[in-house]
Amino acid sequence: MSEIKTIVYKTVDEVPEFVVSEATMLWNKTGSWRYLRPGYLNKIPPCNQGCPAGNDVEGFIALIGEKKYADAWRLLKEENPFPAVCGRVCYHPCETACNRGQFDHSIGINSLERFASDHAPVGETPQKVKPESGKKVAIVGSGPAGLTAAYHLARMGHETTVYEADEEPGGLMRYGIPEYRLPNSVLDTEIDAIRSLGVKIECNTRIGNDLSWEDLQSFDAIFVAVGVHKNNKLGIENEEIKGVFSGLELLGNITRGKEMVLGDHTVIIGGGNSAIDSARCALRQGSRVTLFYHRSRNEMPAFAEEIYEAEREGLKVHFLRQPVKILAEGGKVSGIRMRQTMLGEPDESGRRRPEPVPGTEFDVQASTIVTAIGESADLDFLPEAVKTEYRRISVNKFTQTSSLSVYAGGDAALEEHNVAEAIGSGKMAACAIDAQLRNSELTESQIIGKTGAVSVSRYLKHGNAHAESPDSNHVVEFKELNINYFEPQARNKAQKLDMNDRMKGFREINLAYPEDMALKEADRCFHCGICTMCDNCYVFCPDVAISRKPKEEWGYDIAMDYCKGCGICVYECPRSAMFMEEEK
Amino acid sequence: MKKVLMGNHAASWGARLSKVKMIAAYPITPQTHIVEELSEMCGDGSLDAKFLKVESEHSAMASVISSQSTGVRSFTATSANGLALMHELLHWAAGARLPIVMVNVNRALAPGWNIWVDQGDSLSQRDTGWVQLYVEDNQEVLDSVIQGYRIAEQVNLPVMICYDAFILSHTYEPVDIPDQDLVDKWLPGYQPEHYLNPEKPSAFNGLVMPDNYMEIRYKLHMAHERAKSVTNEVGQSFGETFGRYYGAVEAVECDDAEMVIAISSSATSPARLVIRELRDKGMKIGLLKMRMFRPFPTEEVRAVLKGKSKAVVIDRNCSWGKGGIFADEIKGAISNQEDMPAIYSYITGLGGRSITPDLIHEIVTEVESGEPPAELSVWKGLKQ
Numbered sequence: 021m022s023e024i025k026t027i028v029y030k031t032v033d034e035v036p037e038f039v040v041s042e043a044t045m046l047w048n049k050t051g052s053w054r055y056l057r058p059g060y061l062n063k064i065p066p067c068n069q070g071c072p073a074g075n076d077v078e079g080f081i082a083l084i085g086e087k088k089y090a091d092a093w094r095l096l097k098e099e100n101p102f103p104a105v106c107g108r109v110c111y112h113p114c115e116t117a118c119n120r121g122q123f124d125h126s127i128g129i130n131s132l133e134r135f136a137s138d139h140a141p142v143g144e145t146p147q148k149v150k151p152e153s154g155k156k157v158a159i160v161g162s163g164p165a166g167l168t169a170a171y172h173l174a175r176m177g178h179e180t181t182v183y184e185a186d187e188e189p190g191g192l193m194r195y196g197i198p199e200y201r202l203p204n205s206v207l208d209t210e211i212d213a214i215r216s217l218g219v220k221i222e223c224n225t226r227i228g229n230d231l232s233w234e235d236l237q238s239f240d241a242i243f244v245a246v247g248v249h250k251n252n253k254l255g256i257e258n259e260e261i262k263g264v265f266s267g268l269e270l271l272g273n274i275t276r277g278k279e280m281v282l283g284d285h286t287v288i289i290g291g292g293n294s295a296i297d298s299a300r301c302a303l304r305q306g307s308r309v310t311l312f313y314h315r316s317r318n319e320m321p322a323f324a325e326e327i328y329e330a331e332r333e334g335l336k337v338h339f340l341r342q343p344v345k346i347l348a349e350g351g352k353v354s355g356i357r358m359r360q361t362m363l364g365e366p367d368e369s370g371r372r373r374p375e376p377v378p379g380t381e382f383d384v385q386a387s388t389i390v391t392a393i394g395e396s397a398d399l400d401f402l403p404e405a406v407k408t409e410y411r412r413i414s415v416n417k418f419t420q421t422s423s424l425s426v427y428a429g430g431d432a433a434l435e436e437h438n439v440a441e442a443i444g445s446g447k448m449a450a451c452a453i454d455a456q457l458r459n460s461e462l463t464e465s466q467i468i469g470k471t472g473a474v475s476v477s478r479y480l481k482h483g484n485a486h487a488e489s490p491d492s493n494h495v496v497e498f499k500e501l502n503i504n505y506f507e508p509q510a511r512n513k514a515q516k517l518d519m520n521d522r523m524k525g526f527r528e529i530n531l532a533y534p535e536d537m538a539l540k541e542a543d544r545c546f547h548c549g550i551c552t553m554c555d556n557c558y559v560f561c562p563d564v565a566i567s568r569k570p571k572e573e574w575g576y577d578i579a580m581d582y583c584k585g586c587g588i589c590v591y592e593c594p595r596s597a598m599f600m601e602e603e604k
Numbered sequence: 605m606k607k608v609l610m611g612n613h614a615a616s617w618g619a620r621l622s623k624v625k626m627i628a629a630y631p632i633t634p635q636t637h638i639v640e641e642l643s644e645m646c647g648d649g650s651l652d653a654k655f656l657k658v659e660s661e662h663s664a665m666a667s668v669i670s671s672q673s674t675g676v677r678s679f680t681a682t683s684a685n686g687l688a689l690m691h692e693l694l695h696w697a698a699g700a701r702l703p704i705v706m707v708n709v710n711r712a713l714a715p716g717w718n719i720w721v722d723q724g725d726s727l728s729q730r731d732t733g734w735v736q737l738y739v740e741d742n743q744e745v746l747d748s749v750i751q752g753y754r755i756a757e758q759v760n761l762p763v764m765i766c767y768d769a770f771i772l773s774h775t776y777e778p779v780d781i782p783d784q785d786l787v788d789k790w791l792p793g794y795q796p797e798h799y800l801n802p803e804k805p806s807a808f809n810g811l812v813m814p815d816n817y818m819e820i821r822y823k824l825h826m827a828h829e830r831a832k833s834v835t836n837e838v839g840q841s842f843g844e845t846f847g848r849y850y851g852a853v854e855a856v857e858c859d860d861a862e863m864v865i866a867i868s869s870s871a872t873s874p875a876r877l878v879i880r881e882l883r884d885k886g887m888k889i890g891l892l893k894m895r896m897f898r899p900f901p902t903e904e905v906r907a908v909l910k911g912k913s914k915a916v917v918i919d920r921n922c923s924w925g926k927g928g929i930f931a932d933e934i935k936g937a938i939s940n941q942e943d944m945p946a947i948y949s950y951i952t953g954l955g956g957r958s959i960t961p962d963l964i965h966e967i968v969t970e971v972e973s974g975e976p977p978a979e980l981s982v983w984k985g986l987k988q
């Protein structure tokens with residue numbers, strides 16, 4: 021206060037023209053008025069929590085926005101060995117979680133992931149992140165769960181062997197997803213990268229057949245991710261007759277290059293993704309295809325976009341129809357007898373149960389019948405110590421089974437059957453196994469947000485990622501954004517293959533974003549909870565108490581001597597990357 | 605470069621040539637084209653300025669007050685009710701001594717709703733501390749915006765350039781657009797004495813107690829006194845560079861005149877025609893174009909009117925309950941002076957009604973008849 025001096029103007033000439041203080045006001049430390057204190061804190065964007073594979077979605081989109089495409093791919097690879105696969109087949113719950121969906125339309129995250137993986141630096145292989153542990157891990161099954169676990173375990177320094185019953189690795193990614201959605205070459209590239217870490221993949225080796233469970237006991241830990249391959253039966257007459265296939269059989273045969281003669285009319289029974297994929301493959305074999313589903317469109321478990329595309333390709337879908345018996349002629353399929361159903365009360369899945377309507381039977385001519393009403397796991401090879409329930413391996417949230425050192429994931433252990441969930445479970449298993457083998461800690465704080473997947477990068481930081489504040493694991497909601505700073509902008513749609521070209525074979529249907537479109541789409545991201553240095557806080561601070569950090573450094577400094585704690589910076593932050601707390 | 609421009613685009617070009625750095629405006633008929641054109645100039649990069657869209661004229665003025673406070677040359681434009689909405693902040697801009705230039709397109713105030721010419725909007729802001737210039741044609745619009753910044757920045761006062769709705773704003777005339785290099789030399793970049801500067805933080809426009817307030821306001825008034833001569837100097841200097849001379853007033857054929865018509869804005873042009881015709885017939889009549897209204901050019905008016913027998917003041921405005929505003933101001937300027945003419949005050953052309961040469965002839969004939977001036981302003985052109 022000693023700097024304050026009193027000036028008395030004695031004449032009119034001495035009085036200044038302007039009403040401006042004669043000295044600086046720096047002595048006036050208005051920070052003493054403050055009882056609330058602003059601060060910067062990055063939080064969790066809802067897409068990151070929404071990704072079952074635990075990707076840093078916001079982070080890779082930000083890198084695309086900066087045209088750092090290879091870095092975007094590298095960031096994805098920190099959590100997920102399959103960005104090129106996921107960029108094609110993921111059902112993208114991140115987009116459902118995206119806050120922008122409540123503003124105009126969610127970000128095209130799936131297409132951006134595909135774009136990042138298309139820009140992967142050729143020949144670059146992943147690096148190990150921990151020294152060799154001297155421990156050995158066996159993985160049963162080379163689907164997305166098994167291979168993801170293998171990838172992370174190998175990066176964490178464990179000697180990892182994957183046993184695969186089929187001829188080639190990939191599980192349902194290879195044998196269940198047709199090439200028009202996921203070309204094998206794309207899958208092979210990502211599997212080769214896993215092999216490059218020293219992972220051994222032993223194909224044509226079925227546990228319980230080629231090797232016994234006991235043979236695996238020399239390993240320090242086992243991860244079981246055998247998937248679901250047993251086709252559920254319709255339980256009707258003539259189901260074993262020639263011309264009846266399961267969905268997985270049809271899809272697998274096509275992948276293996278077996279000739280399939282489907283005839284003029286293929287009937288599909290079922291409403292899941294296998295049913296839709298089977299139908300679209302049959303269409304590509306030149307057959308007319310009709311799908312019967314026993315509930316209505318609302319209850320159909322297949323991804324809506326896939327159903328839409330299948331119908332565009334010529335699939336006829338009939339709802340509320342259930343099979344009664346398969347009709348045979350000369351030892352092979354000649355048709356199917358169907359009847360109508362109506363929806364009754366909801367069943368345990370919450371969906372309304374289909375009930376047959378008596379007297380509504382009708383016959384449909386068919387040359388081939390494909391049944392795709394669900395699959396279940398073949399778990400006969402497991403010892404009793406590994407508990408199962410309803411043909412599913414029982415696991416806790418860290419993928420541990422009832423048997424020590426045995427972990428399980430993927431479709432064989434999960435309720436949700438899809439690639440992203442399987443990847444998430446494989447990653448969780450890798451972290452849990454590493455934690456067991458190295459005696460380190462895996463805690464819930466390494467989970468992204470409240471309901472997300474585990475984050476490997478957080479796990480590698482030994483759980484300290486959120487030491488700064490528990491709020492940093494807070495998932496930013498739409499209402500926390502200041503949407504005055506965003507303008508509506510339509511979502512960019514990636515092109516699809518022309519209908520004439522796609523039906524000639526198995527060419528990939530979904531085309532990648534061109535660069536300008538990817539940049540436009542990345543630009544739509546709100547970056548919920550993550551500071552982008554947009555300068556709003558800096559511009560709005562009425563006390564000029566906020567300054568940019570020195571060059572090359574990220575973020576801002578707040579001069580607490582002068583910050584009055586008015587909170588304008590926090591309010592004007594478009595993306596909730598700031599907070600206010602009570603002055604201590 | 606000559607272009608055929610509407611008055612509003614002449615104003616936009618004036619701002620562009622002045623290299624304003626910040627424009628904040630809210631659209632209102634008949635001003636809209638000005639900012640529309642400026643937004644396009646900002647959009648295509650021909651003008652390197654920030655264009656701020658705001659939700660009202662009050663915010664437009666607040667924004668240019670803010671930007672000008674940071675030492676940045678700022679521009680806005682408005683009309684009628686928009687200007688009225690700015691009222692409080694007009695005082696602020698002048699009291700803070702910010703050299704903002706604003707264009708006001710003179711338009712009648714509602715009700716009844718009327719979008720046509722009337723000077724009442726800006727004249728009712730006469731005590732806000734703004735310099736006011738009333739200009740005659742589109743060339744003068746462009747030239748006056750540029751001169752406005754020279755005047756404003758020399759005396760630290762805001763300047764309002766006023767011109768007539770539709771008669772100028774929407775009418776196309778050939779306009780000479782001066783060379784940018786020449787304008788840059790004549791109007792260098794703005795160098796403020798005081799501005800918001802984080803390197804040298806100061807408190808601006810804070811509390812001034814009774815012991816200093818009068819002095820501060822006296823200085824504001826003195827700045828206006830200086831603005832008269834500055835306006836004449838700037839108009840002269842502009843003429844020397846660009847070939848078009850301006851001043852606080854313009855006297856046409858007044859030296860030997862017995863009668864003088866005092867008039868402002870676009871109505872000056874028909875008055876020029878009338879005095880030429882009457883001169884041709886041998887009448888000793890002159891014209892006093894009132895370009896500057898605030899500060900009021902008292903000395904210039906006295907010098908022109910001294911020794912004349914009659915002065916006719918034609919007002920396109922009315923101070924309700926008093927009469928023609930220019931007439932009243934001129935009466936005030938010559939009071940207590942020897943040898944001054946009788947003042948005949950006429951009100952006409954309100955709300956866009958035309959002031960035609962015939963009408964001016966009629967007024968002159970009436971004044972010439974020998975009757976003494978009426979007690980009150982005479983409303984000319986009323987329906988009989």
